[in-house]
Amino acid sequence: MSLKARDALLSCLAGVDWPFGPLLALLDLAPGADVLDVGTGDGRLLARLREQGHQGQGVGLDPQPGQGSLAGRAEALPFPDASFDAVLLVRVLAHLADPAAALAEARRVLRPRGRLIVAAHGPDHLRATWRALGQAEPMATPASNARHLRLPVTVTAEAARALAASYGLSGQASGFPVEDTLHLTVEDETTGGRER
Numbered sequence: 522m523s524l525k526a527r528d529a530l531l532s533c534l535a536g537v538d539w540p541f542g543p544l545l546a547l548l549d550l551a552p553g554a555d556v557l558d559v560g561t562g563d564g565r566l567l568a569r570l571r572e573q574g575h576q577g578q579g580v581g582l583d584p585q586p587g588q589g590s591l592a593g594r595a596e597a598l599p600f601p602d603a604s605f606d607a608v609l610l611v612r613v614l615a616h617l618a619d620p621a622a623a624l625a626e627a628r629r630v631l632r633p634r635g636r637l638i639v640a641a642h643g644p645d646h647l648r649a650t651w652r653a654l655g656q657a658e659p660m661a662t663p664a665s666n667a668r669h670l671r672l673p674v675t676v677t678a679e680a681a682r683a684l685a686a687s688y689g690l691s692g693q694a695s696g697f698p699v700e701d702t703l704h705l706t707v708e709d710e711t712t713g714g715r716e717r
């Protein structure tokens with residue numbers, strides 16, 4: 522199951538457009554902000570932002586770019602200093618060999634008082650589902666000053682099997698439906714000026 526298909530299933534279970542609808546609502550980006558989405562994947566976050574009538578530039582970058590995105594790597598962004606008002610790294614940092622280099626690059630291309638936004642799935646994600654499947658719980662340490670998006674979901678046995686398989690897991694499912702919580706951790710840092 523692709524990330525897109527997994528998100529679609531979770532959106533269905535949660536009754537919201539997971540994760541970009543709640544994430545963009547939380548971020549409340551300025552309508553004219555120039556936004557760089559690093560590790561944009563299929564560019565769904567920027568597409569969603571455009572649908573909302575965003576007026577600023579929206580640039581997506583990925584080593585394997587989809588249509589409308591640029592080829593490039595987080596560790597060496599092909600942009601001059603101070604090019605964007607917001608840089609997003611959504612579900613990307615954990616995939617990088619050198620996350621510190623990516624963060625330094627993101628800060629370099631931000632304008633003064635620009636926003637560096639890092640979002641990742643947090644520790645609550647599907648915790649109850651793994652437990653019901655008899656799997657060890659995922660290890661994660663939440664950041665202390667992060668904001669946490671938490672959305673309740675009811676996971677059916679069928680959905681749990683599909684989700685577990687998408688992570689390469691299998692197990693004896695019992696005790697469904699499970700009341701669970703989708704969890705996105707969001708770090709939002711403002712550079713060179715006051716914090717939001």
Ligand SMILES: C[S@@+](CC[C@H](N)C(=O)[O-])C[C@H]1O[C@@H](n2cnc3c(N)ncnc32)[C@H](O)[C@@H]1O
Pocket residue numbers: 524559560561562563565582583584585593594595596610611612613616617
């Ligand atoms: C889990 S996906 C997340 C995609 C998208 N941000 C989302 O939330 O749907 C991780 C993405 O990171 C990209 N990626 C991997 N290595 C990268 C690198 N060095 N620089 C930028 N992106 C990278 C992958 O190609 C993939 O699109």
